Amino acid sequence: MGSDRGPVDNQGYYDCLGVSKGADDNAIKKAYRRLAVKLHPDKEGGDPERFKELGEAYAVLSDPDKRRTYDQYGKAALDGSGGGSAPQSTDFAEDIFSALFGGGGGRRRGGAGGAGGGFRSAPRAPDxxxxxxxxxxxxxxxxxxxxxxxxxxxxxxxxxxxxxxxxxxxxxxxxxxxxxxxxxxxxxxxxxxxxxxxxxxxxxxxxPPDANGGGFTRVGDHLVVDVELTLAEALLGFCRPLCHLDGTTIKVRG
The missing domain is CATH 2.60.260.20 (Urease metallochaperone UreE, N-terminal domain)
Incomplete structure:
Protein backbone atom coordinates (compact mmCIF):
# COMPACT_ATOMS: atom_id res chain seq x y z
CA MET A 1 0.00 0.00 0.00
CA GLY A 2 1.28 3.49 -0.75
CA SER A 3 1.53 6.22 1.83
CA ASP A 4 -0.71 9.29 1.51
CA ARG A 5 1.47 11.38 3.81
CA GLY A 6 2.33 14.76 2.32
CA PRO A 7 5.77 16.36 2.15
CA VAL A 8 7.60 16.54 5.47
CA ASP A 9 8.15 20.11 6.70
CA ASN A 10 11.61 19.72 8.22
CA GLN A 11 13.46 22.69 6.74
CA GLY A 12 11.64 25.77 8.08
CA TYR A 13 13.33 25.91 11.48
CA TYR A 14 16.78 25.76 9.87
CA ASP A 15 15.82 28.55 7.49
CA CYS A 16 14.50 30.61 10.41
CA LEU A 17 17.90 30.44 12.12
CA GLY A 18 19.81 30.75 8.85
CA VAL A 19 21.78 27.53 9.34
CA SER A 20 22.17 24.33 7.36
CA LYS A 21 20.78 20.96 8.42
CA GLY A 22 24.29 19.85 9.26
CA ALA A 23 24.93 22.74 11.68
CA ASP A 24 26.29 21.69 15.07
CA ASP A 25 24.94 22.84 18.45
CA ASN A 26 27.43 25.70 18.72
CA ALA A 27 26.50 27.10 15.30
CA ILE A 28 22.80 26.91 16.16
CA LYS A 29 23.35 28.69 19.47
CA LYS A 30 25.42 31.45 17.84
CA ALA A 31 22.81 31.95 15.12
CA TYR A 32 20.02 32.20 17.68
CA ARG A 33 21.93 34.66 19.84
CA ARG A 34 22.74 36.92 16.90
CA LEU A 35 19.17 36.98 15.59
CA ALA A 36 17.58 37.24 19.06
CA VAL A 37 19.50 40.44 19.73
CA LYS A 38 18.52 41.83 16.33
CA LEU A 39 14.82 40.90 16.49
CA HIS A 40 14.10 41.44 20.19
CA PRO A 41 11.06 43.75 20.62
CA ASP A 42 13.04 46.05 22.95
CA LYS A 43 15.57 46.82 20.22
CA GLU A 44 14.98 49.41 17.53
CA GLY A 45 13.73 47.59 14.45
CA GLY A 46 12.80 44.50 16.49
CA ASP A 47 10.11 42.14 15.26
CA PRO A 48 7.95 40.41 17.94
CA GLU A 49 6.52 37.82 15.55
CA ARG A 50 9.86 36.79 14.10
CA PHE A 51 11.35 36.78 17.61
CA LYS A 52 8.64 34.33 18.66
CA GLU A 53 9.29 32.11 15.63
CA LEU A 54 13.00 32.26 16.36
CA GLY A 55 12.46 31.05 19.92
CA GLU A 56 10.32 28.16 18.69
CA ALA A 57 12.93 27.13 16.13
CA TYR A 58 15.78 27.25 18.64
CA ALA A 59 13.83 25.30 21.26
CA VAL A 60 13.48 22.43 18.79
CA LEU A 61 16.90 22.46 17.14
CA SER A 62 18.79 22.84 20.43
CA ASP A 63 17.11 19.72 21.85
CA PRO A 64 18.64 16.52 20.37
CA ASP A 65 15.45 14.46 20.70
CA LYS A 66 13.17 17.13 19.26
CA ARG A 67 15.63 17.85 16.47
CA ARG A 68 15.81 14.17 15.55
CA THR A 69 12.01 13.94 15.45
CA TYR A 70 11.78 17.14 13.41
CA ASP A 71 14.38 15.95 10.89
CA GLN A 72 12.61 12.64 10.39
CA TYR A 73 8.93 13.51 10.63
CA GLY A 74 8.71 17.29 10.38
CA LYS A 75 7.03 19.97 12.45
CA ALA A 76 3.67 18.18 12.55
CA ALA A 77 5.17 15.39 14.66
CA LEU A 78 6.03 17.81 17.49
CA ASP A 79 2.57 17.86 19.06
CA GLY A 80 1.30 19.84 16.12
CA SER A 81 2.76 23.09 17.44
CA GLY A 82 6.50 22.92 17.09
CA GLY A 83 6.74 22.07 20.78
CA GLY A 84 9.03 24.97 21.46
CA SER A 85 9.49 28.00 23.63
CA ALA A 86 12.38 30.40 24.07
CA PRO A 87 15.45 29.03 25.90
CA GLN A 88 15.35 29.69 29.64
CA SER A 89 18.73 28.67 31.05
CA THR A 90 20.29 31.38 33.20
CA ASP A 91 23.62 31.33 31.35
CA PHE A 92 22.06 31.70 27.93
CA ALA A 93 19.58 34.34 29.10
CA GLU A 94 22.52 36.31 30.50
CA ASP A 95 24.20 36.27 27.09
CA ILE A 96 21.10 37.70 25.41
CA PHE A 97 20.51 40.22 28.20
CA SER A 98 24.09 41.48 28.08
CA ALA A 99 23.87 42.03 24.34
CA LEU A 100 20.55 43.87 24.68
CA PHE A 101 21.32 46.12 27.65
CA GLY A 102 25.10 46.19 27.81
CA GLY A 103 25.43 44.39 31.12
CA GLY A 104 24.14 41.66 33.34
CA GLY A 105 24.32 40.16 36.74
CA GLY A 106 27.65 39.59 38.40
CA ARG A 107 29.20 36.18 38.74
CA ARG A 108 30.30 34.94 42.11
CA ARG A 109 32.42 31.88 42.61
CA GLY A 110 34.00 30.25 45.58
CA GLY A 111 33.79 27.59 48.23
CA ALA A 112 34.97 26.91 51.74
CA GLY A 113 38.58 25.79 51.90
CA GLY A 114 38.87 25.76 48.12
CA ALA A 115 36.39 22.89 47.92
CA GLY A 116 34.81 24.36 44.84
CA GLY A 117 31.12 25.03 44.41
CA GLY A 118 29.72 28.54 44.39
CA PHE A 119 26.99 30.04 42.28
CA ARG A 120 26.23 32.47 39.51
CA SER A 121 23.73 35.18 40.32
CA ALA A 122 20.97 35.75 37.80
CA PRO A 123 21.35 38.75 35.48
CA ARG A 124 19.15 41.62 36.58
CA ALA A 125 16.88 43.89 34.59
CA PRO A 126 17.62 47.63 34.73
CA ASP A 127 15.56 49.74 37.13
CA PRO A 208 2.94 73.79 42.38
CA PRO A 209 1.60 75.88 45.31
CA ASP A 210 -1.75 76.53 43.61
CA ALA A 211 -2.38 72.77 43.59
CA ASN A 212 -1.62 72.32 47.29
CA GLY A 213 -4.79 73.86 48.68
CA GLY A 214 -4.60 76.82 51.02
CA GLY A 215 -1.58 78.26 49.25
CA PHE A 216 0.99 76.61 51.53
CA THR A 217 4.63 76.30 50.51
CA ARG A 218 7.51 74.58 52.25
CA VAL A 219 10.65 76.44 53.26
CA GLY A 220 13.09 74.08 54.91
CA ASP A 221 11.21 72.52 57.82
CA HIS A 222 8.59 75.28 57.89
CA LEU A 223 5.24 75.80 56.21
CA VAL A 224 4.57 79.26 54.82
CA VAL A 225 1.24 80.70 53.68
CA ASP A 226 0.31 84.20 52.54
CA VAL A 227 -2.67 85.80 54.26
CA GLU A 228 -4.23 88.94 52.82
CA LEU A 229 -5.21 91.48 55.50
CA THR A 230 -7.33 94.58 55.49
CA LEU A 231 -5.75 97.86 56.56
CA ALA A 232 -7.69 97.75 59.83
CA GLU A 233 -6.45 94.21 60.58
CA ALA A 234 -2.89 95.25 59.83
CA LEU A 235 -3.16 98.21 62.21
CA LEU A 236 -5.30 96.77 64.99
CA GLY A 237 -4.54 93.06 64.85
CA PHE A 238 -6.58 90.11 63.67
CA CYS A 239 -7.72 86.58 64.44
CA ARG A 240 -8.36 84.36 61.42
CA PRO A 241 -9.35 80.68 61.07
CA LEU A 242 -6.97 78.84 58.76
CA CYS A 243 -7.45 75.39 57.26
CA HIS A 244 -4.25 73.42 57.79
CA LEU A 245 -2.82 70.92 55.29
CA ASP A 246 -4.09 68.01 57.38
CA GLY A 247 -7.65 69.35 57.27
CA THR A 248 -7.74 70.76 60.80
CA THR A 249 -8.67 74.39 61.46
CA ILE A 250 -6.28 76.57 63.42
CA LYS A 251 -6.58 80.19 64.56
CA VAL A 252 -3.95 82.63 63.40
CA ARG A 253 -3.54 85.79 65.46
CA GLY A 254 -1.52 88.83 64.72
Whole structure:
Protein backbone atom coordinates (compact mmCIF):
# COMPACT_ATOMS: atom_id res chain seq x y z
CA MET A 1 0.00 0.00 0.00
CA GLY A 2 1.28 3.49 -0.75
CA SER A 3 1.53 6.22 1.83
CA ASP A 4 -0.71 9.29 1.51
CA ARG A 5 1.47 11.38 3.81
CA GLY A 6 2.33 14.76 2.32
CA PRO A 7 5.77 16.36 2.15
CA VAL A 8 7.60 16.54 5.47
CA ASP A 9 8.15 20.11 6.70
CA ASN A 10 11.61 19.72 8.22
CA GLN A 11 13.46 22.69 6.74
CA GLY A 12 11.64 25.77 8.08
CA TYR A 13 13.33 25.91 11.48
CA TYR A 14 16.78 25.76 9.87
CA ASP A 15 15.82 28.55 7.49
CA CYS A 16 14.50 30.61 10.41
CA LEU A 17 17.90 30.44 12.12
CA GLY A 18 19.81 30.75 8.85
CA VAL A 19 21.78 27.53 9.34
CA SER A 20 22.17 24.33 7.36
CA LYS A 21 20.78 20.96 8.42
CA GLY A 22 24.29 19.85 9.26
CA ALA A 23 24.93 22.74 11.68
CA ASP A 24 26.29 21.69 15.07
CA ASP A 25 24.94 22.84 18.45
CA ASN A 26 27.43 25.70 18.72
CA ALA A 27 26.50 27.10 15.30
CA ILE A 28 22.80 26.91 16.16
CA LYS A 29 23.35 28.69 19.47
CA LYS A 30 25.42 31.45 17.84
CA ALA A 31 22.81 31.95 15.12
CA TYR A 32 20.02 32.20 17.68
CA ARG A 33 21.93 34.66 19.84
CA ARG A 34 22.74 36.92 16.90
CA LEU A 35 19.17 36.98 15.59
CA ALA A 36 17.58 37.24 19.06
CA VAL A 37 19.50 40.44 19.73
CA LYS A 38 18.52 41.83 16.33
CA LEU A 39 14.82 40.90 16.49
CA HIS A 40 14.10 41.44 20.19
CA PRO A 41 11.06 43.75 20.62
CA ASP A 42 13.04 46.05 22.95
CA LYS A 43 15.57 46.82 20.22
CA GLU A 44 14.98 49.41 17.53
CA GLY A 45 13.73 47.59 14.45
CA GLY A 46 12.80 44.50 16.49
CA ASP A 47 10.11 42.14 15.26
CA PRO A 48 7.95 40.41 17.94
CA GLU A 49 6.52 37.82 15.55
CA ARG A 50 9.86 36.79 14.10
CA PHE A 51 11.35 36.78 17.61
CA LYS A 52 8.64 34.33 18.66
CA GLU A 53 9.29 32.11 15.63
CA LEU A 54 13.00 32.26 16.36
CA GLY A 55 12.46 31.05 19.92
CA GLU A 56 10.32 28.16 18.69
CA ALA A 57 12.93 27.13 16.13
CA TYR A 58 15.78 27.25 18.64
CA ALA A 59 13.83 25.30 21.26
CA VAL A 60 13.48 22.43 18.79
CA LEU A 61 16.90 22.46 17.14
CA SER A 62 18.79 22.84 20.43
CA ASP A 63 17.11 19.72 21.85
CA PRO A 64 18.64 16.52 20.37
CA ASP A 65 15.45 14.46 20.70
CA LYS A 66 13.17 17.13 19.26
CA ARG A 67 15.63 17.85 16.47
CA ARG A 68 15.81 14.17 15.55
CA THR A 69 12.01 13.94 15.45
CA TYR A 70 11.78 17.14 13.41
CA ASP A 71 14.38 15.95 10.89
CA GLN A 72 12.61 12.64 10.39
CA TYR A 73 8.93 13.51 10.63
CA GLY A 74 8.71 17.29 10.38
CA LYS A 75 7.03 19.97 12.45
CA ALA A 76 3.67 18.18 12.55
CA ALA A 77 5.17 15.39 14.66
CA LEU A 78 6.03 17.81 17.49
CA ASP A 79 2.57 17.86 19.06
CA GLY A 80 1.30 19.84 16.12
CA SER A 81 2.76 23.09 17.44
CA GLY A 82 6.50 22.92 17.09
CA GLY A 83 6.74 22.07 20.78
CA GLY A 84 9.03 24.97 21.46
CA SER A 85 9.49 28.00 23.63
CA ALA A 86 12.38 30.40 24.07
CA PRO A 87 15.45 29.03 25.90
CA GLN A 88 15.35 29.69 29.64
CA SER A 89 18.73 28.67 31.05
CA THR A 90 20.29 31.38 33.20
CA ASP A 91 23.62 31.33 31.35
CA PHE A 92 22.06 31.70 27.93
CA ALA A 93 19.58 34.34 29.10
CA GLU A 94 22.52 36.31 30.50
CA ASP A 95 24.20 36.27 27.09
CA ILE A 96 21.10 37.70 25.41
CA PHE A 97 20.51 40.22 28.20
CA SER A 98 24.09 41.48 28.08
CA ALA A 99 23.87 42.03 24.34
CA LEU A 100 20.55 43.87 24.68
CA PHE A 101 21.32 46.12 27.65
CA GLY A 102 25.10 46.19 27.81
CA GLY A 103 25.43 44.39 31.12
CA GLY A 104 24.14 41.66 33.34
CA GLY A 105 24.32 40.16 36.74
CA GLY A 106 27.65 39.59 38.40
CA ARG A 107 29.20 36.18 38.74
CA ARG A 108 30.30 34.94 42.11
CA ARG A 109 32.42 31.88 42.61
CA GLY A 110 34.00 30.25 45.58
CA GLY A 111 33.79 27.59 48.23
CA ALA A 112 34.97 26.91 51.74
CA GLY A 113 38.58 25.79 51.90
CA GLY A 114 38.87 25.76 48.12
CA ALA A 115 36.39 22.89 47.92
CA GLY A 116 34.81 24.36 44.84
CA GLY A 117 31.12 25.03 44.41
CA GLY A 118 29.72 28.54 44.39
CA PHE A 119 26.99 30.04 42.28
CA ARG A 120 26.23 32.47 39.51
CA SER A 121 23.73 35.18 40.32
CA ALA A 122 20.97 35.75 37.80
CA PRO A 123 21.35 38.75 35.48
CA ARG A 124 19.15 41.62 36.58
CA ALA A 125 16.88 43.89 34.59
CA PRO A 126 17.62 47.63 34.73
CA ASP A 127 15.56 49.74 37.13
CA UNK A 128 12.74 51.92 35.79
CA UNK A 129 12.55 55.45 37.22
CA UNK A 130 9.45 57.65 37.21
CA UNK A 131 8.72 61.15 38.49
CA UNK A 132 5.63 61.39 40.68
CA UNK A 133 4.04 64.77 41.36
CA UNK A 134 2.39 64.93 44.78
CA UNK A 135 0.70 67.77 46.67
CA UNK A 136 2.41 69.21 49.71
CA UNK A 137 -0.40 67.83 51.86
CA UNK A 138 0.71 64.28 51.02
CA UNK A 139 4.29 65.08 51.98
CA UNK A 140 3.11 66.66 55.23
CA UNK A 141 0.60 64.03 56.35
CA UNK A 142 1.70 60.95 54.43
CA UNK A 143 -0.41 59.12 51.88
CA UNK A 144 -0.68 56.09 49.65
CA UNK A 145 -1.03 56.68 45.93
CA UNK A 146 -1.96 54.00 43.39
CA UNK A 147 -0.06 54.45 40.13
CA UNK A 148 -0.31 52.55 36.86
CA UNK A 149 2.91 51.83 34.99
CA UNK A 150 3.66 49.82 31.88
CA UNK A 151 5.93 46.84 32.29
CA UNK A 152 6.62 43.64 30.38
CA UNK A 153 5.63 40.05 30.88
CA UNK A 154 6.77 36.90 29.12
CA UNK A 155 4.55 36.21 26.14
CA UNK A 156 3.22 32.83 25.12
CA UNK A 157 4.82 30.53 22.59
CA UNK A 158 8.30 31.84 21.93
CA UNK A 159 8.26 34.01 25.01
CA UNK A 160 8.51 37.39 23.26
CA UNK A 161 7.91 40.15 25.86
CA UNK A 162 4.45 41.70 25.88
CA UNK A 163 3.69 45.16 27.29
CA UNK A 164 1.18 45.03 30.12
CA UNK A 165 -0.24 47.53 32.64
CA UNK A 166 0.66 47.14 36.29
CA UNK A 167 -0.89 48.96 39.26
CA UNK A 168 1.40 49.62 42.23
CA UNK A 169 0.88 51.38 45.56
CA UNK A 170 3.31 54.17 46.43
CA UNK A 171 3.59 54.78 50.18
CA UNK A 172 4.56 58.39 50.87
CA UNK A 173 5.77 58.62 54.45
CA UNK A 174 4.96 61.65 56.56
CA UNK A 175 7.60 64.35 56.29
CA UNK A 176 9.17 63.17 53.03
CA UNK A 177 10.72 65.87 50.89
CA UNK A 178 10.61 66.59 47.20
CA UNK A 179 13.41 64.67 45.51
CA UNK A 180 13.08 61.67 47.83
CA UNK A 181 12.69 58.29 46.15
CA UNK A 182 10.25 55.49 46.87
CA UNK A 183 11.75 52.18 45.70
CA UNK A 184 9.65 49.10 44.99
CA UNK A 185 12.09 46.20 45.01
CA UNK A 186 11.73 43.60 42.29
CA UNK A 187 8.64 45.16 40.69
CA UNK A 188 10.19 45.97 37.30
CA UNK A 189 9.38 42.87 35.26
CA UNK A 190 11.94 42.22 32.47
CA UNK A 191 9.73 40.02 30.29
CA UNK A 192 12.71 37.74 29.55
CA UNK A 193 12.95 34.26 31.11
CA UNK A 194 16.00 33.83 33.34
CA UNK A 195 16.38 37.56 34.05
CA UNK A 196 15.82 38.78 37.62
CA UNK A 197 13.40 41.72 37.95
CA UNK A 198 14.69 45.22 38.56
CA UNK A 199 13.22 47.91 40.82
CA UNK A 200 10.56 50.53 40.21
CA UNK A 201 11.83 53.90 41.47
CA UNK A 202 9.49 56.86 42.01
CA UNK A 203 11.11 60.25 42.60
CA UNK A 204 8.75 62.63 44.38
CA UNK A 205 8.15 66.10 43.00
CA UNK A 206 6.14 68.70 44.90
CA UNK A 207 3.12 70.02 43.03
CA PRO A 208 2.94 73.79 42.38
CA PRO A 209 1.60 75.88 45.31
CA ASP A 210 -1.75 76.53 43.61
CA ALA A 211 -2.38 72.77 43.59
CA ASN A 212 -1.62 72.32 47.29
CA GLY A 213 -4.79 73.86 48.68
CA GLY A 214 -4.60 76.82 51.02
CA GLY A 215 -1.58 78.26 49.25
CA PHE A 216 0.99 76.61 51.53
CA THR A 217 4.63 76.30 50.51
CA ARG A 218 7.51 74.58 52.25
CA VAL A 219 10.65 76.44 53.26
CA GLY A 220 13.09 74.08 54.91
CA ASP A 221 11.21 72.52 57.82
CA HIS A 222 8.59 75.28 57.89
CA LEU A 223 5.24 75.80 56.21
CA VAL A 224 4.57 79.26 54.82
CA VAL A 225 1.24 80.70 53.68
CA ASP A 226 0.31 84.20 52.54
CA VAL A 227 -2.67 85.80 54.26
CA GLU A 228 -4.23 88.94 52.82
CA LEU A 229 -5.21 91.48 55.50
CA THR A 230 -7.33 94.58 55.49
CA LEU A 231 -5.75 97.86 56.56
CA ALA A 232 -7.69 97.75 59.83
CA GLU A 233 -6.45 94.21 60.58
CA ALA A 234 -2.89 95.25 59.83
CA LEU A 235 -3.16 98.21 62.21
CA LEU A 236 -5.30 96.77 64.99
CA GLY A 237 -4.54 93.06 64.85
CA PHE A 238 -6.58 90.11 63.67
CA CYS A 239 -7.72 86.58 64.44
CA ARG A 240 -8.36 84.36 61.42
CA PRO A 241 -9.35 80.68 61.07
CA LEU A 242 -6.97 78.84 58.76
CA CYS A 243 -7.45 75.39 57.26
CA HIS A 244 -4.25 73.42 57.79
CA LEU A 245 -2.82 70.92 55.29
CA ASP A 246 -4.09 68.01 57.38
CA GLY A 247 -7.65 69.35 57.27
CA THR A 248 -7.74 70.76 60.80
CA THR A 249 -8.67 74.39 61.46
CA ILE A 250 -6.28 76.57 63.42
CA LYS A 251 -6.58 80.19 64.56
CA VAL A 252 -3.95 82.63 63.40
CA ARG A 253 -3.54 85.79 65.46
CA GLY A 254 -1.52 88.83 64.72
Missing amino acids: ATYELEVPLADLYSGATRRVRVWTQKVGGGGGAPVRAPKDVDIVIERGMRAGAAVVLKGEQDPGIPGIAPGDLVFVLREA
